[in-house]
Amino acid sequence: MHKIRLLEECITEFSRLPGIGRKSAARLSMHLLKIKKEDVLRLADKITLFRENIIICSECGGLSEDEICPICSDPKRDRRTLLVVEEAKDLFAIEQTGCYNGVYHVLGGKISPLEGIGPDKLRIRELTEKVKAGGVSEVIIATNPDLDGETTAVYLFKLLKDYSAAVTKLASGLALGTHIEYADELTVLRAIEGRREMY
Ligand SMILES: [Zn+2]
Known part of the structure; x- marks a missing residue:
């Protein structure tokens, strides 16, 4: 069987996510080729931003962008x-x-x-x-x-x-x-x- 390396790599990455089997991973990968390139780049950008900037709130241990999350800082x-x-x-x-x-x-x-x-x-x-x-x-x-x-x-x-x-x-x-x-x-x-x- 002929395999396209980049496609296979994309499928492998998606299938690492919870609840995503290989079939769904293949569908998602194909979908990325159908939608506009800028939409894919925005998605990639949002994922990176999310991963790099979300921290743990020092008070509650929940997710936050700042040291104290919006819930803990809400009077x-x-x-x-x-x-x-x-x-x-x-x-x-x-x-x-x-x-x-x-x-x-x-x-x-x-x-x-x-x-x-x-x-x-x-x-x-x-x-x-x-x-x-x-x-x-x-x-x-x-x-x-x-x-x-x-x-x-x-x-x-x-x-x-x-x-x-x-x-x-x-x-x-x-x-x-x-x-x-x-x-x-x-x-x-x-x-x-x-x-x-x-x-
Ligand atoms: Zn908090």
């Missing part, structure tokens, strides 16, 4: 309510619903003994420090409803239960195995509204 957000998520993509999914007005804390993953990820590899110390410092009245734990997510939730509860903040957990709308990033807005909204204190 209208309720800083007494802290919602803890595994990844920035979960923060993004909850923020999309527009129903949460507190601030966030992104752990940067979840405790996973099988993958060798212990609490020290996550932003847990930063979370404890925030709660210890006072000013937080509720910590909402919004880890995902899988084994590692639950382990992380229980770990955080034990760690935080002796401080003055209430520790709550999302309601069971999300307990059916749906991860936050895939849940529809209504499910996320119900899970936040129906949150309960742990234990």
Whole structure:
């Protein structure tokens, strides 16, 4: 079979992306030849800009263009309510619903003994420090409803239960195995509204 090297390389790069198989990767590559060259260059430019300029917010651990993200620097957000998520993509999914007005804390993953990820590899110390410092009245734990997510939730509860903040957990709308990033807005909204204190 005759192969065109540049096309093959483009397909290979696309197929490295999540959810993109070789067929989709081939379709995307072919599509780039159909649209205007300047549109392709703009896309490439946006990807580069995005990758080079997005940093981690020093307060919440979410994505930002500046040292402090727009959520953490918004005076209208309720800083007494802290919602803890595994990844920035979960923060993004909850923020999309527009129903949460507190601030966030992104752990940067979840405790996973099988993958060798212990609490020290996550932003847990930063979370404890925030709660210890006072000013937080509720910590909402919004880890995902899988084994590692639950382990992380229980770990955080034990760690935080002796401080003055209430520790709550999302309601069971999300307990059916749906991860936050895939849940529809209504499910996320119900899970936040129906949150309960742990234990
Ligand atoms: Zn932030």
